[in-house]
Amino acid sequence: MRKTLRRWGLAAMTCGFAVVLMTAAPGTGLAASAAPAPAVLATDFHGIVALSNCSGSVVKTPTAALTDPALVLTNGHCIESGFPRPGQVITNQASSRTFSLLSKNGQSRLGTLRAKKVIYATMTGTDVTIYQLTTTYAQIQQTYGIAPLELSASHPSAGVHIDVVSGYWRAMYSCNIDGFAYELHESDWVWKDSIRYTSPCHVIGGTSGSPVVETTTGKVVGVNNTTNEDGEQCTLDNPCEVDAAGGVTIHQGIGYAEETYGIPACLKAGSEIDLNQPGCTLAR
Incomplete structure (x- = not known):
């Protein structure tokens, strides 16, 4: 788990150029009566940010207000204070970390977002850091025309x-x-x-x-x-x-x-963390 620019297992980069790997969507099968494959949306880079050593995204829960402070999601091992120890949970730690917000096509940097604090970080049970920003979702959208990505509250399925x-x-x-x-x-x-x-x-x-x-x-x-x-x-x-x-x-x-489906149950109004909320299963 090197948090250096060599490592992959848990952090930064191993070579000096970008590689884009693509595969076709799952096939519909040979039988004429087979159900059609689900439509595949065209993913772009809206809501995507670059950190100094990692990647991340501006995310919101389905119930968050656009006037709430925006959140950035990345790995626990990407936090600037160093890898959390096994069993360690960090909440409401001050941070002024910056994030480069990308354009929808990913080819340019639109501006810089800044953290106010780390509301949650751990490498126990999962590997996440969640930053609360100094700007709201509405302000980001108004300034840059970029909407956040939405966190699913449902467990993903194999094969998707x-x-x-x-x-x-x-x-x-x-x-x-x-x-x-x-x-x-x-x-x-x-x-x-x-x-x-x-x-x-x-x-x-x-x-x-x-x-x-x-x-x-x-x-x-x-x-x-x-x-x-x-x-x-x-x-x-x-x-x-x-x-x-x-x-x-x-x-x-x-x-x-x-x-990440368990994260929404642990967030409350104002983009704050509450590990005691019903349904929250993140490590405490």
Whole structure:
């Protein structure tokens, strides 16, 4: 889990150019009577930001007001204060971090957004940092014409088509959700119910924190966070899957993301965190 510009497993970049990987949407099958495949929306870079070492996105819950302070979602291991320890949860930590807001086509930088605080960060059970900004959703839309991405409040499904959108690289990776890891272990950290990609999403360093967008809805279902680089078992940069019986599986070259559907239940009016709200399952 290097938070350096070399690493991928949990952070920044490994090479000096952007790579865009795309795959076709799932086929409709050969039978004439087969149900048509769901429509695939055209994902763009609206709401996408670049951090100094990672990627991220401006996100909102379905019930948030446009007058609420905007939120930026990235990985827990991308926080500027260093990797949270196993079991550590950070809430309401002051921050003045800046984020480069990208244009819809991803080719230009529209402006700079600034954090007011980290409302939540952890690498326990999941790998997320949520920043509260000094500007509201409405102000961002009025100034830049950019709307936030919406967080899905539903568990994602295996087989759905997804785009992983990297603000750091201004690149997009397209594939499907292959399945879910009961537990994903990397060094001393353990994440629950992680999303496993199919191989076309060959994510690299710098894509950490990228939103995982379900293309049938346009909603965020996960946050990109690691890949098994070298085929090692449960080591730094080489996560392994551990099933309910303790069995260990590794998938060299395969990337993972952490689900985000549980986040909305932990947020309240004003873009504040409340870990004691009914239905909130984030680590406390």
